[in-house]
Amino acid sequence: MSERILLIGSGGREHALAKAMASSTSCDKLWVTPGNPGIAREAEIVLLNIADHDAIATFCHKNNVTLVVVGPEQPLAEGLADSLREEGIDVFGPSQQAAQLETSKGFSKDFMQRHGVPTAPYKRFGASEHDAARSYAAGHDLPVVIKYDGLAAGKGVVVALTREEALEAVDAMYAGAFGDDGVVIEGFLAGQEASVFAVCYGSDFVTLAPAQDHKRVGDGDTGKNTGGMGAYAPAPIVTPAVLDKIHTQVIRPVLDGMSSEGMPFIGCLFCGLMIDNNGDPSVVEFNVRFGDPETQAVLSVLSADTAALFASAARGALDTSCIASTAIGYACNVVLASAGYPDAFDRGLAITGIDDAEADPFVTVYHAGTKESNGELLSNGGRVLGVTAVGETLEQAVRRSYEAVGKIAFANKYFRTDIAKRAL
Numbered sequence: 001m002s003e004r005i006l007l008i009g010s011g012g013r014e015h016a017l018a019k020a021m022a023s024s025t026s027c028d029k030l031w032v033t034p035g036n037p038g039i040a041r042e043a044e045i046v047l048l049n050i051a052d053h054d055a056i057a058t059f060c061h062k063n064n065v066t067l068v069v070v071g072p073e074q075p076l077a078e079g080l081a082d083s084l085r086e087e088g089i090d091v092f093g094p095s096q097q098a099a100q101l102e103t104s105k106g107f108s109k110d111f112m113q114r115h116g117v118p119t120a121p122y123k124r125f126g127a128s129e130h131d132a133a134r135s136y137a138a139g140h141d142l143p144v145v146i147k148y149d150g151l152a153a154g155k156g157v158v159v160a161l162t163r164e165e166a167l168e169a170v171d172a173m174y175a176g177a178f179g180d181d182g183v184v185i186e187g188f189l190a191g192q193e194a195s196v197f198a199v200c201y202g203s204d205f206v207t208l209a210p211a212q213d214h215k216r217v218g219d220g221d222t223g224k225n226t227g228g229m230g231a232y233a234p235a236p237i238v239t240p241a242v243l244d245k246i247h248t249q250v251i252r253p254v255l256d257g258m259s260s261e262g263m264p265f266i267g268c269l270f271c272g273l274m275i276d277n278n279g280d281p282s283v284v285e286f287n288v289r290f291g292d293p294e295t296q297a298v299l300s301v302l303s304a305d306t307a308a309l310f311a312s313a314a315r316g317a318l319d320t321s322c323i324a325s326t327a328i329g330y331a332c333n334v335v336l337a338s339a340g341y342p343d344a345f346d347r348g349l350a351i352t353g354i355d356d357a358e359a360d361p362f363v364t365v366y367h368a369g370t371k372e373s374n375g376e377l378l379s380n381g382g383r384v385l386g387v388t389a390v391g392e393t394l395e396q397a398v399r400r401s402y403e404a405v406g407k408i409a410f411a412n413k414y415f416r417t418d419i420a421k422r423a424l
């Protein structure tokens, strides 16, 4: 089938999704809203109000859109997939109910407990249980992990090494740092993190190349948590045996559980995992969409008709024959940020050198936070670009990424220098 696709979103993840779908044999036409200047190279940009579900549906009907792919979590949390399905439009993305796996940490932890999915022990505290949360945190072994129960743009988690830090985090969350939901307090998981994406319909799924993200802002995993400062795939920590455990102990029970509880999962299930020394996985978190920046690496090593794959999942007949290989070689992604991120940072910084960086045919520079003004490319976010290279080996991919990073300039350019180092 010739797909006419509308992709929702504007970051590096959406640039990678746009590139993969635009180059798919089955993609006839691709629109992206709101997109960004990098995405404009791959697709037609259309400006729609994402919060206005009727406006999105009208656009789809008018333009014979056959598939909507939702990039970020916010529209899913607001029920965009439900609204479009009611209008008879196929969507790759979960319902509002199924999106609770990401939008409520408490829901997700209770769900895992019901279905025997390995995760850290926890206790959930509601909006009016500040005092109880405080005393529980005060008595917990260290480190202790404090999580805001609702969406917090990746910033609602504190791994507290001291009692003071733990109480400060609880107090900040109850003071409304992110909203008026409660908190989840959980035990600390030791090990190495991995991100595994499953393309799902109901109980059917296929996993893509496992990736490793670098969440902390500083080299050596120091400093604040961010949305992700770089990633690589496939991550050697996830051996075939480990991936098998992830399939049987995590993804299978989650998808069966979601179906049996009346909220079958359609879309990308993002499993954020901690892999311990024995290769046993525990779930750190679920997201209900692709990860950013991991997707830039994962899709770079995927050989598939991505558009057909997502369309088949959206229509309830997941077709894994759309995938030729999930991992041709290796990919490394280095995020170029505006110094100060994840706290205050400057916008509007002039960017140069992307063409030079992309003169290497193994390099793609994904736009994460950019805008165009009077023909000039400017930064427009904390994470500005995702410099991604592929190679036959991880070493080669890493070297090419950092060579490309050196060719790109903007004031206050900041990046981690140790992406993928752990795997080398």
Ligand code: AMP
Pocket (backbone or CB within 6 Å): 120, 145, 147, 154, 157, 159, 186, 187, 188, 189, 190, 193, 215, 225, 272, 284, 285
């Ligand atoms: P989350 O938003 O739940 O993925 O948490 C953000 C980051 O905090 C994770 O990527 C981990 O690095 C860390 N983290 C969260 N929960 C735990 C845990 N239980 N044990 C250790 N680290 C954690």
Ligand code: GLY
Pocket (backbone or CB within 6 Å): 154, 213, 227, 228, 287, 290, 291, 292, 293, 294
């Ligand atoms: N890189 C982690 C995320 O997308 O949530």
